[in-house]
Amino acid sequence: MTITPTFGSKRHQSLVLRSSILSRLLLLALTIVWRTLLTPYDTSAPLNPSCLAHHHDPPPILFPSVASAVERGVVWDSVHFLRIAHCGYEYEQSYAFLPLLPLTISFLSRTVFAPLVPLIGYRAVLGLSGYVINNVAFVFAAIYFYKLSVIILKDSDSALRASILFCFNPASVFYSAIYSESLYALFSIGGIYHLVTGGNSIAVLLLALSSCARSNGVLNAGYFCFQTLHRAYDAVFVKKHAYLAVQVLISGALRCICIFTPFIAFQAYGYYNICLGHSIDEMSPWCKARLPLLYNYIQSHYWGVGFLRYFQLKQLPNFLLASPILSLALCSIVYYAKSRPEIFFSLGFLASVEEKNSSAVLFSLETVQRSSIARFPDKSSSKIQGHHNLRQRKHMTRGDPVALPLENDSLAKLGYLTVSCLPFILQLAFMAATAFFVMHVQVATRFLSASPPLYWFASNLMVQRRRWAYLIWAYSAAYILLGSLLFSNFYPFT
Numbered sequence: 240m241t242i243t244p245t246f247g248s249k250r251h252q253s254l255v256l257r258s259s260i261l262s263r264l265l266l267l268a269l270t271i272v273w274r275t276l277l278t279p280y281d282t283s284a285p286l287n288p289s290c291l292a293h294h295h296d297p298p299p300i301l302f303p304s305v306a307s308a309v310e311r312g313v314v315w316d317s318v319h320f321l322r323i324a325h326c327g328y329e330y331e332q333s334y335a336f337l338p339l340l341p342l343t344i345s346f347l348s349r350t351v352f353a354p355l356v357p358l359i360g361y362r363a364v365l366g367l368s369g370y371v372i373n374n375v376a377f378v379f380a381a382i383y384f385y386k387l388s389v390i391i392l393k394d395s396d397s398a399l400r401a402s403i404l405f406c407f408n409p410a411s412v413f414y415s416a417i418y419s420e421s422l423y424a425l426f427s428i429g430g431i432y433h434l435v436t437g438g439n440s441i442a443v444l445l446l447a448l449s450s451c452a453r454s455n456g457v458l459n460a461g462y463f464c465f466q467t468l469h470r471a472y473d474a475v476f477v478k479k480h481a482y483l484a485v486q487v488l489i490s491g492a493l494r495c496i497c498i499f500t501p502f503i504a505f506q507a508y509g510y511y512n513i514c515l516g517h518s519i520d521e522m523s524p525w526c527k528a529r530l531p532l533l534y535n536y537i538q539s540h541y542w543g544v545g546f547l548r549y550f551q552l553k554q555l556p557n558f559l560l561a562s563p564i565l566s567l568a569l570c571s572i573v574y575y576a577k578s579r580p581e582i583f584f585s586l587g588f589l590a591s592v593e594e595k596n597s598s599a600v601l602f603s604l605e606t607v608q609r610s611s612i613a614r615f616p617d618k619s620s621s622k623i624q625g626h627h628n629l630r631q632r633k634h635m636t637r638g639d640p641v642a643l644p645l646e647n648d649s650l651a652k653l654g655y656l657t658v659s660c661l662p663f664i665l666q667l668a669f670m671a672a673t674a675f676f677v678m679h680v681q682v683a684t685r686f687l688s689a690s691p692p693l694y695w696f697a698s699n700l701m702v703q704r705r706r707w708a709y710l711i712w713a714y715s716a717a718y719i720l721l722g723s724l725l726f727s728n729f730y731p732f733t
Contacts, residue, residue: 251399252385258406259381263374266415269723274311281314281729287362290326297360306363313366314729317417320344321365331523334509335537337502339451340419344368369417376421377414380428381406384691387432391659392695393597400701401694404711409564409718410688410733412726423453424689431691434462435659437600443497451501454534455686458666460495462601465586465662467491469602472588502534509533546677557681560733561674563714564684564693568671571696575664578656586665590658598659655692655699663692684718684733 287310289295300306313321316336323333323341347368348361355364384405388398413420430445443463450456467487474484510533514526525536538544549557576583582590587602595602667690674683687693701708725732 248389248395251395251402252382254399255381255385255402255406256378258403259378262406262411263377263415266411266719266723269720270312270412270415270727273724273727277724277728279311279314279728291329292326298357300360301358303360306359309359309363309366312370312727313362313417314726315416317366317369320369320417320419321362324348324365324369325362328509328512331513331533332537332541334505334513334533335541337419337451337453338505339448340369340372340417340422343372343422344417347372366417370415373417373421374415376425380421380424380689383425383429383432384694387428387435387691388695390432390435391598391657391663391691392654392698393657394654397654397695397698397702400698401691404694404697404715407715407719408688408694409715410685410722411715411719412722412732413685413688416726418685419452420685420689423449423456426452427456427459427689428691430459431462434466435598435600439494443494446498447501450498451505454502455670457499457502458670460498461666461669462662463491463494463498465665466601467494469587473602506531506533542679544678549678549680554680557679561680561683563718564687565671565675565680567693567697568667568687568690571692572664572668572671574696575656575660575692579658582658582661583664587658587661594658597657601659601662655695660692660695663690663695666690667692681731681733 287297319333319336320340321344322329323336323338324344328334344365348356348364352364352368352371355367359367381402385398385402388401389395392398392401408414410420414424415421426445426449430442430449433439433445434442446456446459446462448456449459467490470487470491471484474480474487510526510531513533514522514531517526519527523536525531525533525540528536543549587595590602667687670687670690671683674680674686678686697711701711722732724730
């Protein structure tokens with residue numbers, strides 16, 4: 240059974256679009272309410288010292304009250320992003336924040352919103368640009384999320400539930416604030432969508448941009464690694480063509496390198512600015528390392544990030560704060576592993592040919608051809624099947640989230656347990672382990688919030704066990720309310 244009605248998908252896309260916009264308006268309203276009712280814990284947000292490279296007094300503005308209202312929302316990491324957009328990378332620790340968001344903020348403030356500078360000042364314009372970029376990016380990310388979910392789950396209703404959960408996810412406040420979560424979600428989810436629909440070139444571009452937004456964007460190269468391994472296996476053991484396997488491996492490696500390049504280039508940029516031109520005594524310790532990695536040094540030296548370094552009794556409240564998202568991640572992984580152990584522990588190599596056909600782009604395009612030949616041994620039937628596959632690809636090119644056909648109704652009912660979900664679950668497992676053992680654990684709520692399997696599993700759970708639906712929605716609502724209250728008033732929250 241294949242979910243292919245264009246009307247239904249368009250109607251659902253419209254509902255996802257409205258939900259994403261509604262969620263952003265809700266966060267904006269809550270933020271305004273909490274800022275009005277409460278006094279911020281830290282009132283330093285409006286402070287704006289001059290850039291080190293150039294010192295000048297800001298010109299008078301026409302609407303200082305509006306400027307002050309915008310600047311009061313610049314809290315936590317937003318301060319760093321706006322400072323970089325305005326002044327560039329002035330301090331060593333500022334290199335912990337990757338350049339995509341500051342660059343887009345700077346560009347928008349100097350072009351589209353430049354006429355507003357005399358009215359509310361440049362820093363307020365920078366803040367406004369950041370809010371616009373992230374909220375618009377989130378809306379597009381939600382649309383991509385729905386399209387990807389339909390293809391993977393092959394069920395438009397499950398995809399719709401998962402997408403609405405994403406729109407109101409527990410880390411929602413960060414997708415509306417001046418943080419890099421929205422851009423990362425847009426480019427990572429969008430890149431994976433184009434990957435599973437056969438658009439490798441645009442997938443590489445978008446996933447490379449995700450690694451320019453957040454450091455964990457480099458993990459998205461894992462999808463190409465997964466695809467490459469399966470295609471190489473197919474070339475060697477099915478096609479018996481070693482040279483083809485070498486071509487596949489080289490192609491996959493080049494795509495992975497392209498995804499890594501923005502992050503590596505940024506590390507080289509930091510080394511050039513901080514290390515070169517200084518004597519050995521003046522150099523920062525990381526400059527002298529055999530493999531100088533600025534990002535790792537900053538995370539360890541300034542924020543105390545490291546394996547088991549956060550395992551302290553005083554951090555117990557932060558572990559409790561992160562426990563819902565980590566529990567959901569663990570349950571989603573264990574559920575898949577217990578339900579389909581042969582698929583999970585074999586990394587998908589033991590999946591049936593028929594099931595791989597439903598996700599041929601992730602496994603092997605040749606699989607579809609072999610299946611066609613087996614069912615239609617004569618040439619005319621093969622041409623018919625080829626035309627059908629071409630028609631499916633054209634549907635995807637037009638942007639319709641159409642699931643590839645399945646030959647067995649039982650496969651269509653797998654949903655979250657389909658082999659297509661496997662690479663997503665493997666990435667989630669790695670990220671959840673990193674969040675728990677290495678990072679500041681409270682960051683897990685937003686660190687994992689762009690992982691599709693969380694919402695696919697939750698959507699599946701809501702149908703199987705209705706009482707869990709209330710618990711999941713209560714969790715999201717509580718963290719949206721708590722996050723908008725604490726974060727907007729400069730109190731700690733993830």
